[in-house]
Amino acid sequence: MQDVEEHAPPQDPGDAERGACRPETPGPTQEDKSSPEDPPPLLSVTGLIDTGNDVSKPSNEIGMNHDFHRGEKVLPPSSLEGKAKETMHNAFWDHLKEQLSATPPDFSCALELLKEIKEILLSLLLPRQNRLRSEIEEALDSGFLKQEAERGALNVLRLSKYITSMMTLLCAPVRDEAVQNLDSITDSARLLRGIFQVLGLMRRDMMTYTIQSRQPHPQEHSIQHERARFQERLSKQPGLLDHTTKWLSRAAADLSTRPPACPDAPDPSGVACPSPNEAASSPEPLSPTMVLSQAFLNLLLWDPDNREFPETLLRDRARLQELEAQLRRSTVLASVLLVASSFSGSVLFGSPRFVDRLKRRTKALLEEFDSRPEEAMLTVSEQVSQEIHQSLRNMGLAALSSDSTASLMGQLQDIALKESCVRSVIDQRIHLFLRCCLVLGVQRSLLDLPGGLTLIEAELAELGQKFVNLTHHNQQVFGPYYTEILKTLLPPSQAPPTEVESL
Numbered sequence: 001m002q003d004v005e006e007h008a009p010p011q012d013p014g015d016a017e018r019g020a021c022r023p024e025t026p027g028p029t030q031e032d033k034s035s036p037e038d039p040p041p042l043l044s045v046t047g048l049i050d051t052g053n054d055v056s057k058p059s060n061e062i063g064m065n066h067d068f069h070r071g072e073k074v075l076p077p078s079s080l081e082g083k084a085k086e087t088m089h090n091a092f093w094d095h096l097k098e099q100l101s102a103t104p105p106d107f108s109c110a111l112e113l114l115k116e117i118k119e120i121l122l123s124l125l126l127p128r129q130n131r132l133r134s135e136i137e138e139a140l141d142s143g144f145l146k147q148e149a150e151r152g153a154l155n156v157l158r159l160s161k162y163i164t165s166m167m168t169l170l171c172a173p174v175r176d177e178a179v180q181n182l183d184s185i186t187d188s189a190r191l192l193r194g195i196f197q198v199l200g201l202m203r204r205d206m207m208t209y210t211i212q213s214r215q216p217h218p219q220e221h222s223i224q225h226e227r228a229r230f231q232e233r234l235s236k237q238p239g240l241l242d243h244t245t246k247w248l249s250r251a252a253a254d255l256s257t258r259p260p261a262c263p264d265a266p267d268p269s270g271v272a273c274p275s276p277n278e279a280a281s282s283p284e285p286l287s288p289t290m291v292l293s294q295a296f297l298n299l300l301l302w303d304p305d306n307r308e309f310p311e312t313l314l315r316d317r318a319r320l321q322e323l324e325a326q327l328r329r330s331t332v333l334a335s336v337l338l339v340a341s342s343f344s345g346s347v348l349f350g351s352p353r354f355v356d357r358l359k360r361r362t363k364a365l366l367e368e369f370d371s372r373p374e375e376a377m378l379t380v381s382e383q384v385s386q387e388i389h390q391s392l393r394n395m396g397l398a399a400l401s402s403d404s405t406a407s408l409m410g411q412l413q414d415i416a417l418k419e420s421c422v423r424s425v426i427d428q429r430i431h432l433f434l435r436c437c438l439v440l441g442v443q444r445s446l447l448d449l450p451g452g453l454t455l456i457e458a459e460l461a462e463l464g465q466k467f468v469n470l471t472h473h474n475q476q477v478f479g480p481y482y483t484e485i486l487k488t489l490l491p492p493s494q495a496p497p498t499e500v501e502s503l
Helices: 059-064 080-101 108-123 130-139 142-150 156-170 173-184 188-213 216-236 238-256 276-280 288-301 311-349 352-368 373-394 402-414 421-440 442-446 454-489 497-501
Strands: none
Touching (some): 080 188, 108 130, 108 142, 108 156, 108 188, 130 156, 156 173, 156 188, 216 454, 311 454, 442 454
């Protein structure tokens, strides 16, 4: 991944009166501002970080997506404002580099930057983090740093490394990679620039957290508002819930009968197909929660040609289609890894580096799977075979025989078929995982993943959280309507009033 600096978008200048750090040469005046020799005006230190002014976001998006973090406001590079801000930013950082490269070094701008960084780090702390607060205050004490600078002993690179280590403790998981990328930067000016960009993201994340922590009442208002608008439409269109009723009825019918099992066949991957005898056990009585969970899972298998999409989920249809695509990619990826592991066993798959490399390359090759599954899996089979052969050779182990290689590639290419036994089993297990997520939550469901899914734990965690957030929000808004429909679908013995009302 490229350095953070290369992707840093232009930021707002901010308040130019506070903590401004400028070169000794004054900026252009009104009379001589057209002179090409004069440097462009520089930004204030605080202008280097833009926390963003637009906090508007659809209320159902924030309420539904607990992992929501605000993105950056990026101006078009071709716009006049974008070019001006980019010029100002580049001028600032170029001037800092000149100061630090001078003999002896000039630390005036660096001191202002370190002072601002200290304030930002302290602003990211929670009230109870007193030990970290004291540590930051001591390590970045302005008086001490000024004395070090006057003696010419200020080690900017060492301080920057300390700052990145502190950022690692304070950043949200979504920023881990960005902070880690800073470790590879050895130039002090470039490292400070990267630190400021990532600190801007961390400040946004903290603002998002603050908004969400103070949001119960606005979120409740959003739920009531969305429900009221739907009720207005329902009053004018009495049949507005017809498709929703069919959707729930179909889910109840699905739960009454087991899905057809995959035909018994030898499976070199070690995954046994479901046995028809599994359906012999007495079925659990249906409950509203079971029916609603099954109904939401059915949405991930929705036929695009079926126009009877439930009315209560029309606003979420695009998100559900994205989840369905993510589910399919995860199923194929897990299937590939499962087949590959059956031919290399713990020798190669005991190496996290090998597994990570194989996952990354397989993911890249699967980008064309939706449009050209057979061609994509042919390429995947060739790549996986090559990776296994090369890794076995590097470890001094015997390569796969020609028969084993042919069998490996054949099984991988079979994954392109929906009726592939390995793919069917993996698909069923991912659906089981998602069902558990709706009942137990994502984190508890990850503790006991079905066989074949452990290698895609990160992908499942993301998929499960998105699915739970969507279903939870939809259930909060339309729960009363689902309750009334389910009362008519389930016998009283299977749908106790207390449970129905708790939806």
